[in-house]
Amino acid sequence: MEAQQAARAALKALANRRDALSSQMLALAEELEATGAGVSGRLVDSEGFPRADVDLYAVRAARGRLASLKTDYEEATRQLEAGLAALHASFSGGGGGGASAPPASRGGGRQEEADGVPMAT
Numbered sequence: 001m002e003a004q005q006a007a008r009a010a011l012k013a014l015a016n017r018r019d020a021l022s023s024q025m026l027a028l029a030e031e032l033e034a035t036g037a038g039v040s041g042r043l044v045d046s047e048g049f050p051r052a053d054v055d056l057y058a059v060r061a062a063r064g065r066l067a068s069l070k071t072d073y074e075e076a077t078r079q080l081e082a083g084l085a086a087l088h089a090s091f092s093g094g095g096g097g098g099a100s101a102p103p104a105s106r107g108g109g110r111q112e113e114a115d116g117v118p119m120a121t
Contacts, residue, residue, distance in 0.1 A: 010083065014080050032063065035054055037054045037059045043059060
C-alpha cells in the first residue's frame with residue numbers, strides 16, 4: 001500500500017511538471033504570436049531577405065525553446081502513461097483483468113488503423 005502511495009505521489013509530481021511545461025509552452029507561443037512571426041511563420045520576405053520587422057535571433061531562440069519544451073512535454077506524457085498503467089496494474093493485482101485489455105481485444109468498439117481511420121468491416 002505504501003508503494004502505491006509513493007507511486008501516486010510520483011505521478012502527481014509528474015502531472016504537475018507536465019502542467020508547468022504546458023503553461024510555459026503557451027506563454028512562449030503567445031510571445032511568438034506577438035512578434036508577428038508566430039510559431040511557424042516565415043522569417044524572410046517574398047524576395048528571400050530577412051524580415052526587418054522581426055527580431056530574428058529572439059524568434060529563433062524562442063522557437064528552439066518551444067521545440068525543447070514540446071519534447072520534454074511528450075516525454076513527461078509517456079512517463080505519466082506508463083506510471084498510470086503500472087499503478088492500475090498494481091490495483092488489479094497485475095493479473096488478467098479485463099480492464100487492462102485494449103478496447104478492440106475486448107470485442108467492443110471499432111477497430112482503427114494506426115492513423116485513426118476506421119477500418120472497413
